[in-house]
Amino acid sequence: xxxANKKSxxxxxxxxxxxxxxxxxxxxxAADELKVCAGKEELPYSNDKQEGFENExxxxxxxxxxxxxxxxxxxxxxxxxxxxxxxxQCDVLLGLDKGxxxxxxxxxxxxxxxxFVTRKDREIDITSWDHPYLKERxxxxxxxxxxPAKNMALEINRFxxxxxYLVELTDFKSTRNRxxxxxxxxxxxxxxxxxxxxxxxxxxxxxxxxxxxxxxLNMVLIEDNAxxxxxxKIPMQYEVVMGVRLGDxxxxxxxxxAITSSQKEIDAILERExxxxxxx
Numbered sequence: 001x002x003x004a005n006k007k008s009x010x011x012x013x014x015x016x017x018x019x020x021x022x023x024x025x026x027x028x029x030a031a032d033e034l035k036v037c038a039g040k041e042e043l044p045y046s047n048d049k050q051e052g053f054e055n056e057x058x059x060x061x062x063x064x065x066x067x068x069x070x071x072x073x074x075x076x077x078x079x080x081x082x083x084x085x086x087x088x089q090c091d092v093l094l095g096l097d098k099g100x101x102x103x104x105x106x107x108x109x110x111x112x113x114x115x116f117v118t119r120k121d122r123e124i125d126i127t128s129w130d131h132p133y134l135k136e137r138x139x140x141x142x143x144x145x146x147x148p149a150k151n152m153a154l155e156i157n158r159f160x161x162x163x164x165y166l167v168e169l170t171d172f173k174s175t176r177n178r179x180x181x182x183x184x185x186x187x188x189x190x191x192x193x194x195x196x197x198x199x200x201x202x203x204x205x206x207x208x209x210x211x212x213x214x215x216x217l218n219m220v221l222i223e224d225n226a227x228x229x230x231x232x233k234i235p236m237q238y239e240v241v242m243g244v245r246l247g248d249x250x251x252x253x254x255x256x257x258a259i260t261s262s263q264k265e266i267d268a269i270l271e272r273e274x275x276x277x278x279x280x
Contacts, residue, residue: 037090040073044208053273054094064258076179093243103243104252111278113237115203120216128223142187142199145175149200203276211274
C-alpha cells in the first residue's frame with residue numbers, strides 16, 4: 001500500500017476513535033446529570049437564579065443520586081410536560097399533584113393545602129368555606145382564577161361580586177387558553193392594605209410572603225370538607241409528587257429512593273419556607 005494511503009487510513013481510524021471517545025464522554029456526562037425542568041420566573045418555587053425552594057430540593061436529590069443538577073427553564077407551565085419532559089429536554093419535574101396522568105408519579109414528598117390569609121388585628125377566624133362571613137357580599141375574599149378557591153367562590157355565589165377584582169389581577173386578560181402569571185404577593189399585600197378581608201391561596205405559594213409581612217398575618221389551613229352543590233368534593237389539600245417521563249421506571253425508582261433517604265432534608269427546606277405541612 002502507498003505510504004500516503006496508509007497515513008490516510010491511520011488518520012481516519014484516529015478520527016473515528018476520537019469521535020467514539022467523545023460520544024462515550026458525552027454519554028457519561030449525561031448519565032452524571034439530573035436535568036430538572038423548572039420555572040424561569042416562578043418564585044417562591046424556582047427562578048433562573050436558583051433562589052426557589054424547589055431549586056434547593058432538586059439539589060438535595062442530585063446529591064442523593066450523585067448527579068449534577070442541570071436546570072432547564074420553562075416560561076409557560078402548560079407546556080412543561082409536552083415540550084420539555086416528553087421531548088427529553090429534562091428528566092424530572094417537581095411540584096405536581098399526585099395522580100397526574102401525564103407522567104410517572106414518584107412517591108409523595110410533601111402534603112399541604114389551601115389557606116385563608118387574614119390580618120391578625122382584624123380577628124377574622126375562618127377555617128372553612130362554611131363560615132357565614134364568606135357568604136356576605138361586603139366580605140372581600142381574594143382567590144386566583146382556575147383554582148379550587150375560585151370553584152368554591154362559584155359554589156357560594158361569591159364569584160360575581162369579586163369578578164372586578166379577579167380581572168384586575170389578570171390585568172384584564174382572559175386566562176382561557178393562555179398563561180397569565182399572577183404574583184400571589186399581590187393578594188397578600190391586598191390583605192395587608194385591607195383591600196381584602198381574606199385571601200384563599202395555595203399555602204406553599206404564599207407562606208414565605210405571609211411570614212415576611214411586617215403586618216402580622218394569620219395563615220390557616222382550610223378544612224378539607226368543601227363540596228359542590230351536588231355533593232362532590234372540591235379538595236383543599238394535596239399530596240405533591242415529582243413527575244418522570246412515562247416509561248422511565250428506572251429513574252422513578254431512583255428518585256423514590258432519593259426522596260426516602262433525603263426526606264428530612266426536604267422537610268427542613270419546606271419548614272424554612274414556613275410551608276404548612278400535613279402528614280403524608
